[in-house]
Amino acid sequence: MAYYNEKDLRKFGQITEWSEELGTKFFDYYGKVFEEGALTSREKALIALAVAHTEQCPYCIDAYTTDTLKRGVTKAEMMEAIHVGAAIKSGASLVHGVMMMNKVNKLDG
Amino acid sequence: MSNDIKQSLQKQGNALAKTEHQLAVLKGGIFASGELPTFAQKISESAQLPLRPRKLEILQINLGYMCNQVCAHCHVDAGPDRKEIMTRDTMQICLEVIKNTGAHTLDLTGGAPEMCPDFRWFVEEASKAGISDFIVRSNLTIIRANPKYHDLPDFFKQYNIHVVSSMPHWTRGKTDKQRGAGVFDQSIEALEQLNGVGYGMPGSTLRLDLVYNPSGAFLPGDQASMEKEFKHALRDDFGIYFHNLFAITNLPISRFLDYLIISDNYEDYMYALVEAFNPAAVANVMCTNTISVSWDGYLYDCDFNQMLGLKVASKIQHLKDYNEDILNDRDIVISQHCYGCTAGAGSSCQGVVA
Numbered sequence: 001m002a003y004y005n006e007k008d009l010r011k012f013g014q015i016t017e018w019s020e021e022l023g024t025k026f027f028d029y030y031g032k033v034f035e036e037g038a039l040t041s042r043e044k045a046l047i048a049l050a051v052a053h054t055e056q057c058p059y060c061i062d063a064y065t066t067d068t069l070k071r072g073v074t075k076a077e078m079m080e081a082i083h084v085g086a087a088i089k090s091g092a093s094l095v096h097g098v099m100m101m102n103k104v105n106k107l108d109g
Numbered sequence: 110m111s112n113d114i115k116q117s118l119q120k121q122g123n124a125l126a127k128t129e130h131q132l133a134v135l136k137g138g139i140f141a142s143g144e145l146p147t148f149a150q151k152i153s154e155s156a157q158l159p160l161r162p163r164k165l166e167i168l169q170i171n172l173g174y175m176c177n178q179v180c181a182h183c184h185v186d187a188g189p190d191r192k193e194i195m196t197r198d199t200m201q202i203c204l205e206v207i208k209n210t211g212a213h214t215l216d217l218t219g220g221a222p223e224m225c226p227d228f229r230w231f232v233e234e235a236s237k238a239g240i241s242d243f244i245v246r247s248n249l250t251i252i253r254a255n256p257k258y259h260d261l262p263d264f265f266k267q268y269n270i271h272v273v274s275s276m277p278h279w280t281r282g283k284t285d286k287q288r289g290a291g292v293f294d295q296s297i298e299a300l301e302q303l304n305g306v307g308y309g310m311p312g313s314t315l316r317l318d319l320v321y322n323p324s325g326a327f328l329p330g331d332q333a334s335m336e337k338e339f340k341h342a343l344r345d346d347f348g349i350y351f352h353n354l355f356a357i358t359n360l361p362i363s364r365f366l367d368y369l370i371i372s373d374n375y376e377d378y379m380y381a382l383v384e385a386f387n388p389a390a391v392a393n394v395m396c397t398n399t400i401s402v403s404w405d406g407y408l409y410d411c412d413f414n415q416m417l418g419l420k421v422a423s424k425i426q427h428l429k430d431y432n433e434d435i436l437n438d439r440d441i442v443i444s445q446h447c448y449g450c451t452a453g454a455g456s457s458c459q460g461v462v463a
Contacts, residue, residue, distance in 0.1 A: 010380060010384070036334070040334065041331065041334060042330075042334060042338070066327050067330075069323070069325065069327045070323065070327050070328055070329060070330035071330040071331075071334065071335070071338075072278060072279075072321075072330060072335055072338055072339075074278075074280055074282070074283065075282075
């Protein structure tokens, strides 16, 4: 069995078949989140693309690469969005260095 | 999808230049195996089969397949090497039809319709015959291609022609990738000229609309959102104005079909089209109010069917036998490419339909 199969993305909607109420609530919520609001759906798609990479979800990367292309997003904009995600991800690691420094200072200061 | 194409599929001797080969692709594979429903099966689920015309409103006349560009996605397989051009004799028959038709709009397309030697004569005569609602589908660069075309904006203005122009993106890179090197800059110059005579300006009655179609194997995004992006970018970056943006889906025929197959995107693209099927879009697809006329006077349900060689399913198949009542009493010819017009909010030469 393959862990990831790109054709499985087409089956995402089928999760509702095994739990109709929760699946339906999820997709209603999901659809609502991506509607135009205080943020444009284009801005939301770029956020989703960045998060797709920090989550390292192949399905999400597939879906939101296509979605951002559909919205006319350029390659440069897409890559910048991913760098924002990557910067937060690496920053989140590095900021824990302060914890390490605090501990070192306490034990061996 | 990059544009390194220099010749039409026909000139290259590509198998997909033959319409029967394209139709075989559309009928075979995932549709023949039943993995995806055919378009006929799909619209029969919503009781929309057979698809029938409503009142005829638009005569869309293809003046020929010659074009100064060789775009990567072109469903016409147009280019400088295509020699099919409407003659004045065929135009005379068109004019007879125009005098008697119930259609109110004459929609001129190509190729580059302006390259037809009798283009201006035809507009003048059609105007005398009573047409006041003209659309010309201009690729923009033709206005800059040769000094003899530089005054086209003035000609368009003289006949109050509604200009509908292709503009795949507001950036140079994406536009040139689809339509060829230098197309973006020439298009901007042409838009400046059109704005200069009043086309597309806020409040102007000289209509200038742009057409967006995706540069690759994906469907167009929301038309209203794209229009905002286009307007913002073209105004801020170049001081250019236009009225509306039409987001058009690329149909899987001709060069775009060739690209889908070569890039291994065909099945995914067809899945995307079928998944996005919208029954509400079916009621207003362009073939329900438009007749497409080819350079040699044959009649089709739409320009796409014309390129697939699918003539109307009627005993009236040519302008010389034209009878609108008989012609309107027909079933529209469909195949799997029709999914392109019914995906999402739908797609037509006037943009979304649902």
